Amino acid sequence: MLLECSMRPFDILRAVWDNKFLYILLMNLFFNAFEVSSQVTSPFNLRYHTQQRGGIQYVANAILSCKGCDAVNELPPYGKGNNNDFDMFFVDVDEDQTTFNSSSASLNLPDCSSISFVGLYWGAVGSPTNPRIKEKNRVKLGLPGKQSYIDLVADQDLGNFRNRHYQYFKDITSLVHTLPSPNGTFTVGNIVTDQGAKDLYAGWTIVVVFKNDLLPSRDLSVFDGFVPVVYPTRFDLNIGGFQTPPRGPVSLDFGVVAYDGERGIGGDRMLINNKPVFDILHDKDNVFNSTIAVNGEVAKNTSPALKNTLGYDASIIHLENSDFTYLKNNETSLVVTLETVKEDYFVGVLTSAIDNFNPDFKFQSQPVIGDKGNALLVPGETASFEYNLKNIGNDKSSITTFIDTIPDSFDFIKGSFEVKYDNESWIQLSQESKGGRYIKYSWETKRIEASLGAIASGDSVKVRYRAQVTSDLDKIKCAGSIISKYAWLQYYGNINTNWFSKEPSAAVIKNNCSLEGPVNILFDTQFGVKDTAINIYCSGTPVSDLHLPTGYALYKSDDVSFQHPLDKLGGSGVYKAYRKLSTGCEYSFNVIARADSVTIYSQPDNIEATVGSGVAFSVGIKGENVSFQWQVNKGTGTWEDIAGATERSLTIPKVTEEMDGYNYRLRITTPCKDYLLSVKVVLSVKKQPVSKPSEEPEPQPEVKDENVGALFVPNAFMPASNTQELRNFVVKGHGLAKWQMTIFNKWDQVIWKTDVIGADGSPAESWDGKMFGADAPQGAYMWAIEAVFEDGKEWEGMSVRDSKPRKSGVVYLLR
Incomplete structure (x- = not known):
């Protein structure tokens, strides 16, 4: 049968839409005979890609709507309201006189999130006769918590179709990073578009890629371009740059920003690898239906709150992929097929969030605490380092290796490395492998490598070890009051056999969230070598006798370049002790030498004692670096050294009768190697008992004296x-x-x-x-x-x- 008609072929399709049999017949005829391609104004490219724990969210709204119509309240996928049916006018939600249109929407990222990428997209239909058309690459942006707008100029023109339909892009990541929090209300204004007529649309979307260590690891991609899909069309769009897991499930969310899709006109489909995209808000045959939604839920906290945007789509759809028909393992690209039989629409942004199937650790360090219970460490103190590991991924790890490097200002304590697995006690790791668990430590590089074996998904492990802070004050001062260090994990997956590396979150906590970064070790640096005064007892005193701090040499005060170290003191005066570390830090202090001599200022006394009592002789000495030796003369005329009596006091715990008449003296050897002798004293021993020092002493009477004191x-x-x-x-x-x-x-x-x-x-x-x-x-x-x-x-x-x-x-x- 020959049909003669002045209508275009797809005008005939519109006429017979209600005649199902005739419609199917004609569809088969047209698509078997030829395939009409869309005109690609700007090809799709990968704008941003990362693999991290987190996700993608949209902040979006329309900026045109009808006046007083009920169509905006139609819950998707239901309703028949189209922008073809209404005169469309500006939305203007703010009270700012500088904006002719504006709308807003809110971002609500989960706690502990941080921003990775933020891109602003806006698009509309604007005729060449629009008086503002030359400003279409400019908009105003209101950020959360800010009272005034920021004027933006687009970074890129993504496409202009038939000199009326357009989309622009602006990277606003740096602007959002300046905010105390990215969450809150975003407002976009002054999008150039026509108004007061039918079949108009305009809207904006902020695509937010965020990181959150509490969420699963995902492959996150943002693609953009500008593709007009003019009916009748079946058009394939190839996008790539992501990576699906090599094994295991492939779970994904797919997002799209599109213009001029109608709630009441079907026949528009989007397919991924030839399988239709849909959810409870988007029919297979009307996926572009003027909806802003995330995973089956209409966007909240928008102004105006439009359930039917009348020509603007910005939705993220979770795809059921248990049968791998959308995406398979080890894929890096996909084909997006765009179809339409009754309406034109425009696709501007595509996003994908694909779950990674691999081990993924929440790896967090604990604050470094010294053995005195303080976070501020001091020289010589022992500090504890502890890390918590939890496999929050969906695959078991194998050959899990903990790696850390001890700072130069610490010494690792051998045998202190311990591991605690779920529901087990702490166990010490040794160099001998037990069940794939062992530790290696290099004393030269101060590097720890501990093999922790396999860690199943959901299991936790704790790791700890101890190290002693150096007693070298200068090394600590040179390093500074804060030392930053990293530990990290290396591991393989079990199903996903790729190799992975993970750095820990720091001990620093902000807003109840751990921040990724190094472990910061705090030192008390309010110390150091100060100017010191010494007494010189001999001429030519060796510098080694001064016991200068480690690494210091002595110089004359006028040797400003420290070229001639001294081995002996030349006499009294001011000297300079100097040290230069291998790290370049230099330290010095003054040594003030004064001539002096060793003297006895208090001599011992003769003592009378009884048999069995205890006595003590003592000598007062002024001087440094002296040694003592008590001697006894037992009536033979010969002085004998008393073994072990090498202090300035001599204690005889129990006097015997034979000691009666013994003479005692103290021999003091000076730094100059000569000696002094105390006066000799006599021990007189009586047989009558007297009060013994070893017994409990008698209470002393009150002091009564006729003098003033x-x-x-x-x-x-x-x-x-x-x-x-x-x-x-x-x-x-x-x-x-x-x-x-x-x-x-x-x-x-x-x-x-x-x-x-x-x-x-x-x-x-x-x-x-x-x-x-x-x-x-x-x-x-x-x-x-x-x-x-x-x-x-x-x-x-x-x-x-x-x-x-x-x-x-x-x-x-x-x-």
Whole structure:
């Protein structure tokens, strides 16, 4: 049968649309006879691609709509309202006098998200006679939290069809990065388009690619161009650049931005690899239906809230791909087929989000804490490093290797590397492989490699080790108060056998989210070598005797280039200690040398004691780098060294009758290798018992003196005594105007000091027998007192058994 008609062939299709049989017959006739291609104004290209944990979201709205029509409230896929049926007018939601149209939509990324890419697309129909047509590459953008618009000029013209239909692109990633948060309302205004007539459209979409370590790993791609699809058409569009998993499921979301698709006109289809795209909001035969939606849900928080945009589509559709008909494994491209039999439409943006099938670790470091419980580390402290690993991917990892490098300012503690698997105790890894788990450590490169074996999807592992901070102050100061270091994982997939590498999130937490980056180690750098003064006792003192800090050499003060290190001191004066590290840091300090001599300022006393009691002799010495040796003369005329008696005090815990008449003295060797001798003292031993220092001492009587002031110093105390008064070393007295008492141990270290006076002029503090925060051991300790009474007289000292008064002496600490 011959049909004669002046209509175009597809005008006939419109006429017979309601006659199903005739329609099918004609469709077969036309598509078998020929295939009409669309005119590609701008070919599609890959705009952005990444593989990361996160996703793609759209922020979109139309900027033209009908006035007062009910069609905008039609829920997709239902409704028949088309922009062909209404005169279309500007939408203008703001109160800004500089905009002639505007609309808004909101972005709501999940917590802990960060922006990777943000692209703004706008398109419309604008006739050449439009007075604003030359400004169509310009729009205004309102960012979340900002009160004023930003004027934008497009980066690229993506296409212009028949001098009326157009789309532009602007990369706004840097603008969004300046915001405290990307979430909030975006407003776009002044899109150039016609109004007041039918069959008009205009809209905008912000495509957001974001990263979020709490979400699965995905292959994310953004493609753009401008393809008019003019009926009747079947047009194939090839896009590529992504990567589907080599094995396992291929799950994907596919997005599209299109113009002039109608809710009430069907016959438009989009196919991927020849399978139709659809969901509950988009029919197979009317996929471009004026809808803004994400995975079957109409977009929220838009103004105006248009359920039927009358000519603008921006939707992301989740595709059911369990049968691999959309995409198969190991594919890097696909064919998008665009069909239409009744309406023209324009495709401007395509996006894909494809789940990666692989192991994927949430890898987070814990704050570095020292053994003193502080995050601020000090020299010599031991620090703990700990990492938490969880396989949040959909594949098991194999040959999982933890790698870390110890900073130069630390030394790894051998045997400290431990691993804890789910529901197991901490286990120490060794160099011997057990079940594929072992550790290797290079002392030269300070590199840790620990094989953790296979880690199933959903399983967690903890890793920890300890390292000691160097005691080299200069190395720490040179490194700075913060040292940054990275650890990372290397592993293979099980089903997806690719090789992967992962760096951890840092210990830093912001807005309850861990930030990806290095582990920051904090040091207390409020220290360092300062100018020091030394006493010179001998001419030509070797520099080695000064015990300078590690790495320092001594120079004359006028050797400003530090070219001539000294091995001996030339005498008193100012010298310069200098050091240069391999990292280039330089440090120096002044050494002030003063001539001095070793002297005895307090001689020992003769002592009377009874058999079984304990006694002590002590000598006061002024000087440094001296050594001591006590000697005894047992009546033979020969002085013998007493084994082990090499301190300034000599304690005889138990006197015997044979010691009666023994003479004792102290030989002091000076830095110059000569020596001094104390006076010799006599030990007189009696058989009658007297109070023993090893017994609990008697409480001391109250001090009563007719003078204005007095002091009495006991010779023993016992912290564990049942008598409260004897538990501390209590000096009694009254009438004091000022005083100071210092306690020394046998190494001449000051272990306690006081100068506090009570309201009645008595000593207000007492020594509790503690040394550096711990109980001091039993033994003899030296005390030294300087005091002035209220009448201005200076205290002359303690006198024992009518001996000469002394301002220093020995107190026995009994345990």
